[in-house]
Amino acid sequence: MIKKLGLVILSLTLLIGGCAEQKLLEKIGLITLAGYDLNEDGKVVTTAVIRQVDQEFQSMVTTSSAVNDSSLGALTEINRKTTKKLMQGQMRITLFGETLATEGIGSFLNTLSKNSSTSSGILLAMTAGNAKELLEYPYKNINDVGQEIYKLIEQNVDAELVTSSTLHEVSQDYYSVGRDMIIPIIERKEEVIEVTGVALFNKDKLVGQLPAKDSFYLLLIRGKFKSGKFETTIPGDIFSSNQSDSSEPVPVVLDTISSTKKLKLTDKNVPEFELQINLNGRILELDAEMDFDNPVEIEKLEKAINQSLTEELKSILDYCQEINSDVFGLGKQYRSQVRNSKLTHESWHAKYPTAKVNIKINFKILRSGVFE
Amino acid sequence: MKNVIHVKPQQMINAFLVFFVVHTTQIGVGIHGFQRIIYQESKQDAWFSVLVIGIVSHVIVIVMIKTLEMYDSHDLYGINREVFGTWIGNFINVIYFFYCSVAFFSVLINYIEVIQTWIFPLLSTWFISATLLLLVIYTFLGGLRVIVGVSFFSFMLAFWLIFVLVFPLQYSDPQSLFPILESKFIDILKGAKAMTFTIIGFEILYIIFPFVKDKKNIRKPVHYGLLVTTLMYLAVILVSLTYFSGEQLSKTIWATLSLFSIVQFPFLERFEFLAVCFWMLIILPNLCLYVWAAHRGLTGMINISAKKFIWLFSCIVLLLTFFIKSRIQINSINNIFGQVAFYIVFIYPLFLYVLALVKKKLTS
Numbered sequence: 025m026i027k028k029l030g031l032v033i034l035s036l037t038l039l040i041g042g043c044a045e046q047k048l049l050e051k052i053g054l055i056t057l058a059g060y061d062l063n064e065d066g067k068v069v070t071t072a073v074i075r076q077v078d079q080e081f082q083s084m085v086t087t088s089s090a091v092n093d094s095s096l097g098a099l100t101e102i103n104r105k106t107t108k109k110l111m112q113g114q115m116r117i118t119l120f121g122e123t124l125a126t127e128g129i130g131s132f133l134n135t136l137s138k139n140s141s142t143s144s145g146i147l148l149a150m151t152a153g154n155a156k157e158l159l160e161y162p163y164k165n166i167n168d169v170g171q172e173i174y175k176l177i178e179q180n181v182d183a184e185l186v187t188s189s190t191l192h193e194v195s196q197d198y199y200s201v202g203r204d205m206i207i208p209i210i211e212r213k214e215e216v217i218e219v220t221g222v223a224l225f226n227k228d229k230l231v232g233q234l235p236a237k238d239s240f241y242l243l244l245i246r247g248k249f250k251s252g253k254f255e256t257t258i259p260g261d262i263f264s265s266n267q268s269d270s271s272e273p274v275p276v277v278l279d280t281i282s283s284t285k286k287l288k289l290t291d292k293n294v295p296e297f298e299l300q301i302n303l304n305g306r307i308l309e310l311d312a313e314m315d316f317d318n319p320v321e322i323e324k325l326e327k328a329i330n331q332s333l334t335e336e337l338k339s340i341l342d343y344c345q346e347i348n349s350d351v352f353g354l355g356k357q358y359r360s361q362v363r364n365s366k367l368t369h370e371s372w373h374a375k376y377p378t379a380k381v382n383i384k385i386n387f388k389i390l391r392s393g394v395f396e
Numbered sequence: 397m398k399n400v401i402h403v404k405p406q407q408m409i410n411a412f413l414v415f416f417v418v419h420t421t422q423i424g425v426g427i428h429g430f431q432r433i434i435y436q437e438s439k440q441d442a443w444f445s446v447l448v449i450g451i452v453s454h455v456i457v458i459v460m461i462k463t464l465e466m467y468d469s470h471d472l473y474g475i476n477r478e479v480f481g482t483w484i485g486n487f488i489n490v491i492y493f494f495y496c497s498v499a500f501f502s503v504l505i506n507y508i509e510v511i512q513t514w515i516f517p518l519l520s521t522w523f524i525s526a527t528l529l530l531l532v533i534y535t536f537l538g539g540l541r542v543i544v545g546v547s548f549f550s551f552m553l554a555f556w557l558i559f560v561l562v563f564p565l566q567y568s569d570p571q572s573l574f575p576i577l578e579s580k581f582i583d584i585l586k587g588a589k590a591m592t593f594t595i596i597g598f599e600i601l602y603i604i605f606p607f608v609k610d611k612k613n614i615r616k617p618v619h620y621g622l623l624v625t626t627l628m629y630l631a632v633i634l635v636s637l638t639y640f641s642g643e644q645l646s647k648t649i650w651a652t653l654s655l656f657s658i659v660q661f662p663f664l665e666r667f668e669f670l671a672v673c674f675w676m677l678i679i680l681p682n683l684c685l686y687v688w689a690a691h692r693g694l695t696g697m698i699n700i701s702a703k704k705f706i707w708l709f710s711c712i713v714l715l716l717t718f719f720i721k722s723r724i725q726i727n728s729i730n731n732i733f734g735q736v737a738f739y740i741v742f743i744y745p746l747f748l749y750v751l752a753l754v755k756k757k758l759t760s
Contacts, residue, residue: 038527113666137647140514143666144657192658193567200572200641247569353571360574 049077053108056085057170059155060095060132061121067091068124070098071156073170076108085168087159095135112139116174117147118191119155119210122230130228133195144192147177150223150230152211164215173217177208180219184252186239187222198228201367202355206242209233224349227369232347234340241340244283244301245352253279253308256336258328260312276329277309281390287354289361296380297354306391316392329387337383345377354379399467399474399696401606408609409544411617418598418621420547420681423628425506426594428675430629431636431651438587439642440572441579443633445587449595450626452588456745457598457618463749464605466756472602473696479752489693495740496690499596501713502733503682504528505726507675508717514653514672525717528676528683529710535684536691536706540607543688547681554678557671558628561635563659568638593734594629596741597682598622603689 057073071089078084090101103110118136120129136142151158159169166172181188186208197205205228209221222239224232234242243249257273286300315321344351355372359365434442467475472492477485508524535546579587601618608614636651648654659667691705720726 034530038523038530143660144654145660190658195644196567196569196639196641199644199647201643203641356569356571360571363575363578 047111050079051108053106053110054114055099055110055112056114056168057117057119057159057173058095058099058112058115059119059121059151059159060124060129061155062124062127063091067093068095068098069121069156070095070102071159072099072102072110073159073168074102074106074110075114075168075170076106085170087169089156089160095132111141113141115142115146117149117170117177119158119173120148120150120207121155122150122153125150125223125225125230128228130198133191133198133228136191137195142191144190144195146191147174147181148189148191148194148207149173149177150207150209152209152220158210158212158217161212166215166217169217173210176210176217176219180208184243184249186219186236187243187246200356201369202350202357202359202372203353204349204351206351208236208239224344224347224351226347226349226373231349232343234343238336238340241337242351244285245287245299245337247285247287247353249280249283249285251280251282253277256329256332258325258332262324262328274310274312276307276311278305278329278387279308280305287352287357289358290382292358292362294378294380295354295358295375296382297357298382298384300384301386303385303387304390305387307389307393310392322389326387326389330385333385333387334383337385341381341383345379348373348377350376354381399477400469401471401474402469403607405609407540408607409541409604411608411610411613413544413548413617414601414604414608414614415617415621415624416547416551417544417600417604417681417685418618419625420550420678421597421600421685422595422621422625424597424679424682425503425510425675427629427632428506428510428652429648429650430591430594431633431640432646432648433590433593434587434633435637435642435645437590438579438584440574440637441577441584442587442637443573443630444577444579444584445591446626446629446633448584449588449591450622450629452742453595453598453622453626454619456742457601457622459745459749460599460601461605461615461618463745463752464602465611466752468611469606471604471606471692473693475748475752477696479748479755486697489697492740493690493693495736496686496693497709498729498733499737500683500686500690501716502729503679503686504713505717505720506730507679509723509726510650510653510672510675514650515669521717521721522714525714528680529714531680532683532687533706533710535680536687537703540604540688543681543684546684550677550681554674557674558631560656560659560667560671561631564635564639564655567658568635570638572638572641573634589738590734591629592738592741593730595625596737599741599745600685600689602745603692604685 053074053076055072056075059071061069061071063069069089069091071087073085073087076084076086088102088105090098090105092098092101099110120132136146137144163169177186180186187206189207194205194207197203205225206222208219209223210217211220219236221236222234222242223230224234237255240252240254243252255275255277257275260272260274280303282304284302288298290296290298314325341352350372355367355376358372359367431442434445438445463475464470467478470478473489476488479485480488504525508521511524512519512521535542598618598621605611605614632652636645636655639655640648640651645651653668653671656668656671657666661667664670687706687709690709691702694700694705720729
């Protein structure tokens with residue numbers, strides 16, 4: 025009897041003591057997005073998009089912001105302004121303002137990685153201008169700005185139009201020697217938010233930007249690219265049957281079906297690399313008369329496409345070397361091929377601006393649609 | 397021959413079950429974060445360290461079985477007394493008893509820390525340890541066969557977790573493994589030594605041997621158990637090395653759990669929460685077998701009933717968990733324990749084998 029009583033008391037204590045902290049949906053506000061800016065005094069302005077669910081199961085989205093020295097301190101500050109306890113577990117996206125990115129976002133990446141309540145799959149992006157302004161603008165057609173931005177970037181990542189910028193992938197680059205991180209840039213254009221470019225970093229500081237269409241080349245070289253559409257221009261005079269003004273460049277829209285990339289260090293003293301890219305694809309749009317049954321014509325076209333791709337790639341590479349941001353991961357290749365290189369971020373970035381890359385692109389046209 | 401253990405046939409276990417015992421005692425809390433510890437020593441060649449320690453563990457097990465076969469139904473405690481005499485033998489047994497107890501304690505506090513950092517930061521330590529200890533008491537009082545049953549189920553129910561590694565594989569970059577064998581050989585060995593805390597557990601063989609029914613067939617299951625463990629660790633370290641970049645890995649405390657944190661299902665947003673909870677199944681055989689081994693050592697020296705022992709032991713452990721809480725304390729316990737365990741698990745069996753061999757030659 026005493027034994028049984030003892031057991032009952034024991035299990036009761038466990039039951040009562042074991043109530044971990046409760047998180048009732050009606051009593052918490054879910055932060056779905058956090059935006060960080062830097063103001064004139066060098067303090068962090070945090071803007072949070074908060075989704076709240078009330079008893080009637082209607083959800084409401086509000087934005088709130090606070091100024092503080094630290095990102096999490098600002099969240100406490102925001103908590104004082106809301107009726108519900110704020111939780112970060114549903115955070116999908118983190119935005120950085122342009123000024124903050126220029127100052128460096130390393131400490132934010134560190135804080136985000138430390139926090140066990142946020143997943144390492146959250147997406148990062150930069151806003152052109154201030155994140156606060158972008159988030160607090162009263163959009164006519166957008167209900168939940170947090171969800172909107174998340175969907176926007178997720179969709180673009182899936183379509184391989186911008187690089188995937190999950191916290192894990194970005195910090196993988198941030199903590200690696202020999203590859204700098206990139207994150208997409210979003211911007212408000214009147215009533216819509218769109219992806220306008222790619223932010224290039226050196227360690228954790230923003231050093232340059234590329235327009236969104238150049239993402240394709242970054243994706244291609246960074247080696248995660250599978251398939252996607254892109255546009256380029258080729259000189260008009262290659263078409264023999266072209267009646268129009270032959271010197272004018274002709275736009276081509278291409279869709280790659282498969283691609284392989286090979287990067288090799290050929291000379292470690294210069295350092296010199298060889299980049300070989302093979303693409304198989306189809307033509308979606310070509311604004312010129314062309315005979316697709318003629319192998320000579322096709323070869324000419326392929327050559328022209330290769331030429332123009334190589335040139336564009338070269339100019340992007342030159343730009344990146346100029347701003348000293350190794351977003352292609354040349355340093356990673358260098359480190360993996362040179363034994364005992366003891367490569368550090370500094371020593372690699374001293375070599376990188378003078379590195380030479382020989383680009384070889386081989387585009388093969390497989391199909392050209394159902395109508396000639 | 398007073399050290400011979402007479403086990404009733406109904407208390408014995410089949411040899412093939414030793415596979416589960418060895419494997420589940422090896423896999424425990426160490427796998428949560430062993431990556432960065434080896435990475436600090438042998439960088440991108442960390443997986444060689446895992447390979448080396450895996451092979452070494454096979455060699456040690458061969459020596460262990462050879463020693464055990466010299467004395468037909470003795471456990472380590474009995475052999476110690478036979479080889480060194482009662483006094484010195486018992487002194488070594490006390491050390492071994494403490495080794496098992498600290499192993500138990502270290503598994504417990506490491507798991508509690510993981511629960512508190514990952515899921516419930518406010519959940520009190522005493523609650524988790526009391527719950528786990530009650531579970532251990534219950535299993536322990538069921539006897540060895542129940543404990544072995546728990547390890548069997550632990551293996552069967554948790555084995556699938558290894559396949560979840562496919563998800564982080566999508567983000568991994570094999571380039572990080574190159575150049576292969578850049579680290580010095582000595583660093584690879586250092587990394588292998590740092591693996592001790594993670595790979596130990598197979599020394600349970602020393603204690604469980606007299607309880608095995610068909611002792612002749614014990615080699616196969618033991619080596620398979622070790623092989624599966626080594627392959628598992630190898631898979632985890634290879635995925636970790638390619639998934640994380642260097643500095644990132646050395647900053648990640650529980651790399652395996654961080655690997656899980658990229659996994660998302662439409663119905664389950666945070667997989668690692670599930671994994672952490674599931675881990676209780678994995679550490680349960682760990683705890684039970686270590687406390688069982690400790691008890692075996694103690695009963696040979698003093699007369700104490702299993703019931704009295706387990707309650708007393710649990711109370712002491714529960715009290716101790718109040719004092720050891722911070723990451724620094726736990727880390728230093730892991731480090732010291734790892735150091736000591738290296739000598740107890742990897743060096744002592746060789747020493748014992750040689751001595752037993754010499755003694756046998758002299759007496760015959």
